[in-house]
Amino acid sequence: MGRHRLxxxxxxxxxxxxxxxxxxxxxxxxxxxxxxxFLVPFVIVLKISLSDAAIARPPYFPQFDWAEGIRAFIAExxxxxxxxxxxxxxxxxAYLSSLRIALTSTVLTLIVGYPIAYGMARAPEEWRPTxxxxxxxxxxxxxxxxxxxxxxxxxxxGFLNQFxxxxxxxxxxLQILNTTTAVYIGIVYTYLPFMILPIYAALDRMDDSxxxxxxxxxxxxxxxxxxxxxxxxxxxxxxxxFLVFIPAMGEFVIPSLLGGSDTLMIGKVLWEEFFxxxxxxxxxxxxxxxxLILVVPIVLFQRNQQKEQESEQ
Amino acid sequence: MKRLSAFNVVSLTFGFAFLYVPMLILILFSFNESKLxxxxxxxxxxxxxxxxxxxxxxxxxxxxxxVAVFSSTIATVLGTMAAYVLVRSGRFLGRTLFSGMIYAPLxxxxxxxxxxxxxxxxxxxxxxxxxxIVLAHTTFSMxxxxxxxSSRLATFDRSLEEAALDLGCSAAEAFRLVTLPIIxxxxxxxxxxxxxxxxxxxxxxxxxxxxAATTLPIKIFSAVRLGVSPEINALSTIxxxxxxxxxxxxxxxxxxxxxxxxxxxxDAVRAS
Numbered sequence: 001m002g003r004h005r006l007x008x009x010x011x012x013x014x015x016x017x018x019x020x021x022x023x024x025x026x027x028x029x030x031x032x033x034x035x036x037x038f039l040v041p042f043v044i045v046l047k048i049s050l051s052d053a054a055i056a057r058p059p060y061f062p063q064f065d066w067a068e069g070i071r072a073f074i075a076e077x078x079x080x081x082x083x084x085x086x087x088x089x090x091x092x093x094a095y096l097s098s099l100r101i102a103l104t105s106t107v108l109t110l111i112v113g114y115p116i117a118y119g120m121a122r123a124p125e126e127w128r129p130t131x132x133x134x135x136x137x138x139x140x141x142x143x144x145x146x147x148x149x150x151x152x153x154x155x156x157x158g159f160l161n162q163f164x165x166x167x168x169x170x171x172x173x174l175q176i177l178n179t180t181t182a183v184y185i186g187i188v189y190t191y192l193p194f195m196i197l198p199i200y201a202a203l204d205r206m207d208d209s210x211x212x213x214x215x216x217x218x219x220x221x222x223x224x225x226x227x228x229x230x231x232x233x234x235x236x237x238x239x240x241x242f243l244v245f246i247p248a249m250g251e252f253v254i255p256s257l258l259g260g261s262d263t264l265m266i267g268k269v270l271w272e273e274f275f276x277x278x279x280x281x282x283x284x285x286x287x288x289x290x291x292l293i294l295v296v297p298i299v300l301f302q303r304n305q306q307k308e309q310e311s312e313q
Numbered sequence: 314m315k316r317l318s319a320f321n322v323v324s325l326t327f328g329f330a331f332l333y334v335p336m337l338i339l340i341l342f343s344f345n346e347s348k349l350x351x352x353x354x355x356x357x358x359x360x361x362x363x364x365x366x367x368x369x370x371x372x373x374x375x376x377x378x379x380v381a382v383f384s385s386t387i388a389t390v391l392g393t394m395a396a397y398v399l400v401r402s403g404r405f406l407g408r409t410l411f412s413g414m415i416y417a418p419l420x421x422x423x424x425x426x427x428x429x430x431x432x433x434x435x436x437x438x439x440x441x442x443x444x445x446i447v448l449a450h451t452t453f454s455m456x457x458x459x460x461x462x463s464s465r466l467a468t469f470d471r472s473l474e475e476a477a478l479d480l481g482c483s484a485a486e487a488f489r490l491v492t493l494p495i496i497x498x499x500x501x502x503x504x505x506x507x508x509x510x511x512x513x514x515x516x517x518x519x520x521x522x523x524x525a526a527t528t529l530p531i532k533i534f535s536a537v538r539l540g541v542s543p544e545i546n547a548l549s550t551i552x553x554x555x556x557x558x559x560x561x562x563x564x565x566x567x568x569x570x571x572x573x574x575x576x577x578x579x580d581a582v583r584a585s
Binding site for chain 2: 274
């Protein structure tokens, strides 16, 4: 009897241990993966941004040496690279210009994207899945290819100029490729689905009787749109703007394929600092500052998403 | 009640033209006889033939597919685990950090992710090549997978799982027999998303690769930097076609599965 009971208890205990073990592994495996390949790399970037460039392999100093201990190691670190970022005007100009380009193209994307999302939300019910699919499809297609497509269109002999010359709007080809204008076009084009989808989702949820009520109460169509539709789609607008602004700020592919020598963007500066100048500490410092700039919009974005989720429930 | 105004029709027409005309031009000029990408000189498929002769390009395509298959598969397993943890595991030590690490890579500029992973790989003395790209791609795509899967997990009826547990399933059996079939469409679309993200990635792959492994985007980027070439147009056309067929096919399959599932549920209700 006692023995039987012990056996049952033992089975229970083993079962419980098994469940706990499973729960532990379920949490631990993705956790450790992200710690090792997401968080630790950042700590390394931070550390190297405080180191000095050196002609060595790897090209920075100090290397961590267990024999000398952590105190001696920390004593070697300094903020020299960050001071350098402030002193050399290339860097702060690049940050400012990235900020300006990202902001302008976010506004442009909103201006292009909102009418499309609005049209989709008002389209007949049976068209909407197809329209959705048409917006999502470019997102699945290679980003690089979509940027490349514009190279052929915007060049001096490209399609746009051929069209403009043919129609007589201009008498000689416009220089668009390799200018900041081309960068704006590239960003608007590639990030457009990110703007359309959240706005469409917000408009789709909206109750149409509100518009009717506004119109019945004497609003014109335009003021009904401005006073009812726009405020109700605010969450979608904010989400879309962040989804465009945050990645556009660190963009590398678009400025290097479509932009010219005068298009300064920090993603490109970081790339060149690393690959051409092989100055790892400065590249790391550039990354740390970029991240600090982006922390504010990222936090605001997540707060907006949480608010949206709560209002849905 | 809703009617499309003229303004709506115009904005939809121009909007979709803006999205699709550039790609159509790209495709059209892959069939151009001339080497100039802007002047039409007659129909030809010779650039496709040249592409097939380009060993370096084919080699890069093979590396890219290998990386994408491995990274998206590992990312799907890890991302599904992470989604389960986020939605079902309640509180545990460091939960905020965990969800932060899931969402942060989604908005992180690629140059920063690439740089930081490269510095890690050099720091631990890992030789750069296919393995390091797979590790890098797995890390950011698992976050996308977990967002896709967790939104499905959050909306499904937990009582189904509880019923399975009450009827004597172990937690693992309940997951395999009840949860997994229900979230399967989300897991599949997570895998597809991870796969295309990996196929697509230029920046992170450039940072984390070594001389031994060149992926297709790296190859395309270095060719495209110099200017436009019809061979790249041909390659782009192939990639666009594969993605289009894949995405439309997958959505049709998942739609049919959904219809079938609803039908079965209705039949079950009628039978009881």
